[in-house]
Amino acid sequence: MQQSRKAILLGLLAAVFFSATYIFNKSMANSGGDFLWSASLRYLITLPIILFIVFINKGLKKLIVTLMNDPMPWLIWGTVGFGFFYLFLTAAASISPAWLVAGTFQLTILSGLLISPFIYKDHRKIIPKKALQATSIILFGVILSQIGEIKNDSPWRILLGGILIFISATLFPLGNRMIMLYQEKQTIKLDAFQRVAGMTLGSIPLWIIVSLLAYYRSGFPPESQIIQSGIIAICSTVIATAIFFKATAMAGNNPEILGAVEATQSIEIIVTLIAEVIFLNGNSPSIIGYLGILLISFGMLFYSKISIDKKS
Secondary structure (H helix, E strand, C coil), X not given: CCHHHHHHHHHHHHHHHHHHHHHHHHHHHHCCCCHHHHHHHHHHHHHHHHHHHHHHCCCHHHHHHHHHHCHHHHHHHHHHHHHHHHHHHHHHHCCCCHHHHHHHCXXXXXXXXXXXXXXXXXXXXXXXXXXXXXXXXXXXXXXXHHHHCHHHCCHHHHHHHHHHHHHHHHHHHHHHHHHHHHHHHCCCCCCHHHHHHHHHHHHHHHHHHHHHHHHHHHCCCCHHHHHHHHHHHHHHHHHHHHHHHHHHHHHCCCXXXXXXXXXXXXXXXXXXXXXXXXXXXCCCCCHHHHHHHHHHHHHHHHHHHHHHHHHC
């Protein structure tokens, strides 16, 4: 099996685990949980888990040395790619259906392409035309999904949710790519778990501030919110993020393969939709919404196909 296909399959597997984020965030929102606690608890719980994994893999010393040598990139891009990204995403979950959050977040694919000219100075700064065509299909699907939800909610809430998710969808690939670029320039070789741990540590100052604000606003979080945040921490931050970072590392310097790996995350919308309707008694999308989902999925498959063809 070619390297590109392996990377894409890993991306799909990561997407299944990432879906836990949307499902349990909506569950906590439905129960009245403060989204500030939902955001901060995930990474506060993740930190000891991911550090333990790095320790048993005998990579903790190298990680500490790397962070001590130059902590600022990890602080900056961890705050951006793990911190503000998730803060905006959990805020959106408090006002939008889980499946719509998952679907709109696929704008991260387009964002990943559009930021390339601003962060790369080599061949990766060129936006492939076919890749842009594929992401345009996904974007159109996202727009249809948003329009289809108008019958269930006010246009202003849908617009606000869309804006929050768009910001989140831009910050995640930005933080991920910038820390990969930093490692590349400094010839720093860290495995997926070390990179997740490094970015998690970098985001902790933000989460301490957010958790203090959450306590001031709503007191201590209920036990159910802590448990659900723990599930998200294990499924999404530890398992899914590590797999996703492994997939992006396998993509290497090929911008189309990297974009294809990011595109696999569109399957999250299907998994999330099924779970939300069955377990959270959520509203099923309208016909327009389902058409949007189909277009997002088709765009992802098209993106993956042209990426593999390009690599072959």
